Structure formats: C-alpha cells, structure tokens
Amino acid sequence: MELFDWFAQTCRDNPSIPIFLTIGIGFWIGSLKYKGFSLGVVTSVLLVGVLVGQMDIxxxxxxxxxxxxxxxxxxxxxxxxxxxxxxxxxxxxxxxxxxxxxxxxxxxxxxxxxxxxxxxxxxxxxxxxxxxxxxxxxxxxxxxxxxxxxxxxxxxxxxxxxxxxxxxxxxxxxxxxxxxxxxxxxxxxxxxxxxxxxAALEKEMNESSLTSDPAYIIANRPVAFRAYSVTSDFFDSPQSVAQIESHLHSQGRRLFIERVRSGHNIIEPTPETRITKGDEIVLSGRREYIIEDESWIGPEVNDAELLDFPAEQIPVMITRKTVAGLTVDELRSQTYMYGVSIKSIDRGGVAIPVLAKTKLMAGDTLTLVGLASEVNTAAPRLGYVDRPKTAxxxxxxxxxxxxxxxxxxxxxxxxxxxxxxxxxxxxxxxxxxxxxxxxxxxxxxxxxxxxxxxxxxxxxxxxxxxxxxxxxxxxxxxxxxxxxxxxxxxxxxxxxxxxxxxxxxxxxxxxxxxxxxxxxxxxxxxxxxxxxxxxxxxxxxxxxxxxxxxxxxxxxxxxxxxxxxxxxx
Structure with missing residues (x-):
C-alpha cells in the first residue's frame, strides 16, 4: 500500500507520467481484438484514463x-x-x-x-x-x-x-x-x-476503349522486370519492338520491352528495333501478365547484366489541369506514359481501385513504376514528384x-x-x-x-x-x-x-x-x-x-x- 501511495503521489506531482501511462496502456488495449471486435484506441485510452484518474490527479x-x-x-x-x-x-x-x-x-x-x-x-x-x-x-x-x-x-x-x-x-x-x-x-x-x-460495375469501370489493358483492377499488384531468351517460332522472321508490343496489347497485356541483348551487345530499344531468335529481352509490366510469356517467347533467363538497369518507383501528386479529370484509361493512352505502370492511387489516405474508368482528381497521388528515364519523363507531365521527406x-x-x-x-x-x-x-x-x-x-x-x-x-x-x-x-x-x-x-x-x-x-x-x-x-x-x-x-x-x-x-x-x-x- 505504501508503494501505491508513493506512485499516486508521484503521478500527482508529475502529471506527464499518468498521461503517458494512459497513452501506452490505452494504445495496447485498443490494438487487441477478439473475434474481430475491438474497443478501439480512443475508447481504450478514455477508459484507462478514467482508471488512472481514480488517483485524483x-x-x-x-x-x-x-x-x-x-x-x-x-x-x-x-x-x-x-x-x-x-x-x-x-x-x-x-x-x-x-x-x-x-x-x-x-x-x-x-x-x-x-x-x-x-x-x-x-x-x-x-x-x-x-x-x-x-x-x-x-x-x-x-x-x-x-x-x-x-x-x-x-x-x-x-x-x-x-x-x-x-x-x-x-x-x-x-x-x-x-x-x-x-x-x-x-x-x-x-x-x-x-x-x-x-462485379458488374467493376467490369464496366474496367472496360478500356483506348488501351487494351485489363490489368487495372487490383492496385497493389506488383510491377516486375523479367528477362527471356527468344526461341519461339513466332520470331522465325524478325519482329520489331512496336510489332511485339502491339501483339501483347491486343491480347490485353500492357507490357513493354525495356532492354535487348543481341549477341554480346546490350541496347536500349526503339520501336523500330528488330528482335530475332537468339536475342534476350527484358519485359516490364504487371507480374501476373509477364509470367505467361514463356510459351510464345522462350524460357526465362537470369541475366544479371541485362537486368542491371535503373528502375524507379515514385509518388506523383496530380496538379496539372490537363491530367485532373482524365480517367486512368485516358491517362495511359498518353504518349509520355509509354513504359510506365500505375501501381496505386491514393486519395486522401484511402487506396482507390486502379480501374480503367477511375477518374483522377487533382491532389491524387499516383505511384508510378518503370525505367528511371521513362518515369522521370512522365512524372512532370502529371504534377509534383512528392518524394519522401522527413521534414x-x-x-x-x-x-x-x-x-x-x-x-x-x-x-x-x-x-x-x-x-x-x-x-x-x-x-x-x-x-x-x-x-x-x-x-x-x-x-x-x-x-x-x-x-x-x-x-x-x-x-x-x-x-x-x-x-x-x-x-x-x-x-x-x-x-x-x-x-x-x-x-x-x-x-x-x-x-x-x-x-x-x-x-x-x-x-x-x-x-x-x-x-x-x-x-x-x-x-x-x-x-x-x-x-x-x-x-x-x-x-x-x-x-x-x-x-x-x-x-x-x-x-x-x-x-x-x-x-x-x-x-x-
């Protein structure tokens, strides 16, 4: 009892102690759940405060x-x-x-x-x-x-x-x-x-009239970069990068060829670059669409040198009037978005589904993923690059x-x-x-x-x-x-x-x-x-x-x- 009296008097003399005691215990109780039920932090803090307050502080x-x-x-x-x-x-x-x-x-x-x-x-x-x-x-x-x-x-x-x-x-x-x-x-x-x-509304909002890309629906699916060896009969005659990407997009997969190894040379491709059997290519896009490509391109390879290039993921706040009001579909059709994937949309701290007809608002923060050169080209056209800072x-x-x-x-x-x-x-x-x-x-x-x-x-x-x-x-x-x-x-x-x-x-x-x-x-x-x-x-x-x-x-x-x-x- 003497110990309690000492503690109570110490709390009365130092009010900061009971406040932080209440915060600590209240947050802990508020984090507990039983079959999905939780008191919540605010109620827990209040009730712990009431208990601590019995010391008349x-x-x-x-x-x-x-x-x-x-x-x-x-x-x-x-x-x-x-x-x-x-x-x-x-x-x-x-x-x-x-x-x-x-x-x-x-x-x-x-x-x-x-x-x-x-x-x-x-x-x-x-x-x-x-x-x-x-x-x-x-x-x-x-x-x-x-x-x-x-x-x-x-x-x-x-x-x-x-x-x-x-x-x-x-x-x-x-x-x-x-x-x-x-x-x-x-x-x-x-x-x-x-x-x-x-489900019907999701399908309606995900119908794309401008880009044949159904890969919008879940915002947090990761974007990946993977390398493949070109061995398929599809490449018996050389295919240009533009032809390959068009073929991919016609199948509903918005993927991009980011790098090419031809012989001993690694090149940054243009739409006219031609791919032949024996080359290696790097594809970028949503992971679930990339992993389907071994069947018509060739086996995946672990080419460390080919995959050693700068890719970037940056948050961009939409401030441009030319972008605010566009749908995701309309934004993806812009030429400056070539090679760039939208990983997520944040609106006031709430994750918004990345659907083709999701309308973008000024103040939305988009997480863009792609090659550093492509992302850094697209970001200023959308608005402010809101890179993480601590200050x-x-x-x-x-x-x-x-x-x-x-x-x-x-x-x-x-x-x-x-x-x-x-x-x-x-x-x-x-x-x-x-x-x-x-x-x-x-x-x-x-x-x-x-x-x-x-x-x-x-x-x-x-x-x-x-x-x-x-x-x-x-x-x-x-x-x-x-x-x-x-x-x-x-x-x-x-x-x-x-x-x-x-x-x-x-x-x-x-x-x-x-x-x-x-x-x-x-x-x-x-x-x-x-x-x-x-x-x-x-x-x-x-x-x-x-x-x-x-x-x-x-x-x-x-x-x-x-x-x-x-x-x-």
Missing part, C-alpha cells in the same frame, strides 16, 4: 487544448483537398449526400435529446459516441466554455460528456459496421444481388493554428446566446484551407503523412487521456446518472440515420449499391464500416464513394459539436 488545462488543436489542424490538412475540390467538381452529388447524412445525424440526436430530456453535456456525449466522432468531445467542451452559466454548472456538464461518449461509442462502432455491411446489402436487394451489381513545415502548423484560433474566438450574439466557431472549429477550418493550398502549391507546406498520423492520433488521444484522467473521480457516479437509457438512445442515434441514409442514397441519389454503402460510411467517417463493407462485398469499389463524403462528413460532424451545444443549452 490534477492536470493543467492548456495541455489537452494544445494537443487537441494539433489534431484538428491535422484532420483539416488531410481532408482539405478533397473537401474544396468536391464543392466545385463532379463530386457535388456526393457532397450533397454527405450533408444530408450529417443533418440526419444531428436531427435524430437532437430529437432524442428533447424526448429524453438530456442536458447539453449528455447531448454532446450522445452525439459524439453514437456518431463515433471523438473530436466532438473537444469541440463541445470548448463551446461550453463560451456559455454564460456558472462555473459549477459548466463543470458538471463538461464532466458528463466523456461518460455519455463511452456509453454510446461501442455500439456506435460495432452497430455502424454491422448495419452497413450486413443490413445495408439486405435493404438493397440482398447480398447476392449487391455482389453481382458490384515537416512547422511554420505552416504554428501559424495555421494561430490564424484558426483567432478566427474561432470571434463571437456574435444571437439574442443572449454567444455564437462562435470556438478555437477548435477555427483551427479545423484553418487546416482545411492550408491543406487545400498545399495541394495547389505542393512545394509549400509539406507535412509527411507519417507526421500527420502522429499529429492526428497522438493529438486526439493525448486530449482524450487528459479528459479521462480528470473526469475519473466523477465517472462512476456519472454512469449511474446517465443510466442504461442512454445506451438505448445511442442505438437509435446510430441506427436510424444510417438506415435512412441507405434508403436516400438508393431512392433519391440513385447511387449504385457499392458506391451507396461507401458514401454512407464516408459521411459518417466510420473507417471500420468501410473495411467491413469491402470484406462483405469482396471488392475495394466502395472506396470510390468514401473519400469525398469522408472529407465533408469529418468537417460537418465536428462543427456540429458547436451546434448541438447551442441547440440544447
């Missing part, structure tokens, strides 16, 4: 605010490009859908709050937990700080938020995934019908958060109610703007995605850890106060908007089933549900509906943390 207020602002700026920076482009591009239909879904989430929650007579703190916790938007805890807390109520009442409202969040979050996560991955397909005609429609533009981060906070503290009065975005809402908007500007001027304001991940995950969970620790002493009494009724209310607030969203996406917006379910997951910012949908449909196609709606949903739902406080206070 006081933590200075600015600590949690600093990390929360880092998190919000990182969120805005990540989704900014998709958010602003969608507002004026082909994604406007998905933008409108996401806005409808977010308004449904807010309206249903507000209705339940009015029926059940919940206070503002319970309302914020109910909304953030049932919609699995953890950032609302911070935005709601920040907004309550602007209300003209006495300090004791304000503290009581703020203390109940994490309690209500914890009660509602578990079903919010599990329920969202189940509804969209299982109930959703049933509502759209049954899983067999939805799978068949998804982050902390000038952008610091000044961006300052500008956001200054915007957020501006207050207007609606009657006697002060209305402002709060520093958190202002920082989110600042992140959106600076993220969008960076996509327009890629050489400015670079923050590597690894750094964004740290700001996002550590920022939010540091904030949640402090919330859990400081609310720990009142958490148990809070659970008794909110009762089992709040859990049931959370089920309603999670389920009803999602069920209505699936119907609206199908009946009004006329989305195809896979896109519809992806849009619903994105609008509700539930990545776990996207994974469950893709697994249920055995397809990555739902990601096509996820990225734009995620950008809009993340922004609107966080800002609705302000609205739910003002509507219920």
């Amino acid at each position: 006081a933590i200075p207020g600015p600590v949690k605010n600093v990390f929360f602002l880092l998190f919000l700026f990182a969120i805005g920076y990540s989704v900014g490009p998709q958010f602003f482009r969608a507002l004026r591009g082909d994604g406007i239909k998905q933008v409108l859908f996401a806005a409808v879904v977010c308004l449904l989430c807010l309206s249903v929650t507000w209705g339940v709050v009015k029926v059940m007579g919940y206070n503002a703190g319970e309302a914020v916790g109910l909304f953030s937990g049932s919609q699995t938007i953890s950032a609302v805890i911070g935005v709601g807390t920040d907004t309550m700080g602007t209300l003209g109520i006495d300090a004791a009442r304000k503290k009581a409202l703020i203390d109940i938020i994490p309690v209500a969040y914890a009660v509602c979050y578990v079903f919010g996560t599990i329920g969202s995934a189940y509804i969209l991955a299982n109930l959703g397909p049933w509502m759209l005609g049954g899983i067999k019908k939805v799978k068949a429609d998804t 982050s533009d902390l000038i952008l981060v610091g000044l961006g958060i300052v500008i956001g906070c200054l915007i957020g503290v501006l207050t207007i009065h609606a009657g006697n109610i002060p209305v402002s975005l709060s520093t958190s809402g202002g920082t989110l908007i600042s992140g959106l703007i600076f993220g969008w500007l960076r996509s327009k001027r890629p050489s400015f304001g670079r923050i590597p995605k690894e750094a964004v991940w740290i700001m996002n995950n550590l920022g939010l969970n540091m904030f949640i850890a402090v919330i859990g620790i400081t609310s720990g002493p009142s958490f148990v009494s809070g659970i008794k106060e909110v009762g089992f009724g709040l859990f049931l209310a959370g089920i309603v607030c999670t389920s009803l908007p999602l069920i209505l969203s699936v119907i609206i996406g199908h009946k009004i917006f006329k989305f195809r089933p896979a896109i519809n379910l992806g849009c619903c997951a994105g609008s509700r910012t539930t990545t776990a549900a996207l994974g469950a949908i893709q697994e249920s449909l055995d397809s990555t196609l739902p990601a096509m509906g996820y990225t734009v709606t995620y950008a809009v949903g993340n922004t609107m739902l966080i800002l609705m943390g302000v609205a739910i406080v003002l509507m219920t206070s």
Whole structure:
C-alpha cells in the first residue's frame, strides 16, 4: 500500500507520467481484438484514463487544448483537398449526400435529446459516441466554455460528456459496421444481388476503349522486370519492338520491352528495333501478365547484366489541369506514359481501385513504376514528384493554428446566446484551407503523412487521456446518472440515420449499391464500416464513394459539436 501511495503521489506531482501511462496502456488495449471486435484506441485510452484518474490527479488545462488543436489542424490538412475540390467538381452529388447524412445525424440526436430530456453535456456525449466522432468531445467542451452559466454548472456538464461518449461509442462502432455491411446489402436487394451489381460495375469501370489493358483492377499488384531468351517460332522472321508490343496489347497485356541483348551487345530499344531468335529481352509490366510469356517467347533467363538497369518507383501528386479529370484509361493512352505502370492511387489516405474508368482528381497521388528515364519523363507531365521527406513545415502548423484560433474566438450574439466557431472549429477550418493550398502549391507546406498520423492520433488521444484522467473521480457516479437509457438512445442515434441514409442514397441519389454503402460510411467517417463493407462485398469499389463524403462528413460532424451545444443549452 505504501508503494501505491508513493506512485499516486508521484503521478500527482508529475502529471506527464499518468498521461503517458494512459497513452501506452490505452494504445495496447485498443490494438487487441477478439473475434474481430475491438474497443478501439480512443475508447481504450478514455477508459484507462478514467482508471488512472481514480488517483485524483490534477492536470493543467492548456495541455489537452494544445494537443487537441494539433489534431484538428491535422484532420483539416488531410481532408482539405478533397473537401474544396468536391464543392466545385463532379463530386457535388456526393457532397450533397454527405450533408444530408450529417443533418440526419444531428436531427435524430437532437430529437432524442428533447424526448429524453438530456442536458447539453449528455447531448454532446450522445452525439459524439453514437456518431463515433471523438473530436466532438473537444469541440463541445470548448463551446461550453463560451456559455454564460456558472462555473459549477459548466463543470458538471463538461464532466458528463466523456461518460455519455463511452456509453454510446461501442455500439456506435460495432452497430455502424454491422448495419452497413450486413443490413445495408439486405435493404438493397440482398447480398447476392449487391455482389453481382458490384462485379458488374467493376467490369464496366474496367472496360478500356483506348488501351487494351485489363490489368487495372487490383492496385497493389506488383510491377516486375523479367528477362527471356527468344526461341519461339513466332520470331522465325524478325519482329520489331512496336510489332511485339502491339501483339501483347491486343491480347490485353500492357507490357513493354525495356532492354535487348543481341549477341554480346546490350541496347536500349526503339520501336523500330528488330528482335530475332537468339536475342534476350527484358519485359516490364504487371507480374501476373509477364509470367505467361514463356510459351510464345522462350524460357526465362537470369541475366544479371541485362537486368542491371535503373528502375524507379515514385509518388506523383496530380496538379496539372490537363491530367485532373482524365480517367486512368485516358491517362495511359498518353504518349509520355509509354513504359510506365500505375501501381496505386491514393486519395486522401484511402487506396482507390486502379480501374480503367477511375477518374483522377487533382491532389491524387499516383505511384508510378518503370525505367528511371521513362518515369522521370512522365512524372512532370502529371504534377509534383512528392518524394519522401522527413521534414515537416512547422511554420505552416504554428501559424495555421494561430490564424484558426483567432478566427474561432470571434463571437456574435444571437439574442443572449454567444455564437462562435470556438478555437477548435477555427483551427479545423484553418487546416482545411492550408491543406487545400498545399495541394495547389505542393512545394509549400509539406507535412509527411507519417507526421500527420502522429499529429492526428497522438493529438486526439493525448486530449482524450487528459479528459479521462480528470473526469475519473466523477465517472462512476456519472454512469449511474446517465443510466442504461442512454445506451438505448445511442442505438437509435446510430441506427436510424444510417438506415435512412441507405434508403436516400438508393431512392433519391440513385447511387449504385457499392458506391451507396461507401458514401454512407464516408459521411459518417466510420473507417471500420468501410473495411467491413469491402470484406462483405469482396471488392475495394466502395472506396470510390468514401473519400469525398469522408472529407465533408469529418468537417460537418465536428462543427456540429458547436451546434448541438447551442441547440440544447
């Protein structure tokens, strides 16, 4: 007991110790899974924080605010490009859908709050937990700080938020995934019908009118370089490189001859270079198409000298107006893409399927693979070569958060109610703007995605850890106060908007089933549900509906943390 008393006093004297203890144990518990179920990192950190908080530890207020602002700026920076482009591009239909879904989430929650007579703190916790938007805890807390109520009442409202969040979050996560991955397909005609429609849509999107290349469908198939000895009767008469590649393409295999050994000489071929029996050639392209070529070319050879040449794999952010809006099919038909394969497409951190009719957007990052000379010719025609770097533009981060906070503290009065975005809402908007500007001027304001991940995950969970620790002493009494009724209310607030969203996406917006379910997951910012949908449909196609709606949903739902406080206070 003396040892525990010493440890508790040490934690009280050094608040950084309990914070990092909570982070470490919370992340570990959040990584555990049982039959596919996991509490998730945020909920685990909160509950561990509550347990640690039983030692009655006081933590200075600015600590949690600093990390929360880092998190919000990182969120805005990540989704900014998709958010602003969608507002004026082909994604406007998905933008409108996401806005409808977010308004449904807010309206249903507000209705339940009015029926059940919940206070503002319970309302914020109910909304953030049932919609699995953890950032609302911070935005709601920040907004309550602007209300003209006495300090004791304000503290009581703020203390109940994490309690209500914890009660509602578990079903919010599990329920969202189940509804969209299982109930959703049933509502759209049954899983067999939805799978068949998804397969048909994939086939439609992969039909190429410009390049005879079906090798688009799985983004992460590797690109390979392999050498063959030319022995087949096909080469009884010499064939030019152009003739051979045309023959390959007519079979639906986009392969290229990169090098030729003729006798003792190794040459870089041109379209007119002629290949004869006894030569050796190097083919490049998707691995599954290269390995079929021994039958008509000849046996594969391990010619170290022939295969010793510079090949490159580089990420390129699309910034050229001449490329944004093209389909993958149209891009591959450009002369500067000769010899270059698209390995993957990243849109706001989400892998997009590489299909012939996948439309490219400014801000997408394509991973190009090919000979160094060919890749370096193609890359500048697409946009900015975003080579991996470790340095982050902390000038952008610091000044961006300052500008956001200054915007957020501006207050207007609606009657006697002060209305402002709060520093958190202002920082989110600042992140959106600076993220969008960076996509327009890629050489400015670079923050590597690894750094964004740290700001996002550590920022939010540091904030949640402090919330859990400081609310720990009142958490148990809070659970008794909110009762089992709040859990049931959370089920309603999670389920009803999602069920209505699936119907609206199908009946009004006329989305195809896979896109519809992806849009619903994105609008509700539930990545776990996207994974469950893709697994249920055995397809990555739902990601096509996820990225734009995620950008809009993340922004609107966080800002609705302000609205739910003002509507219920």
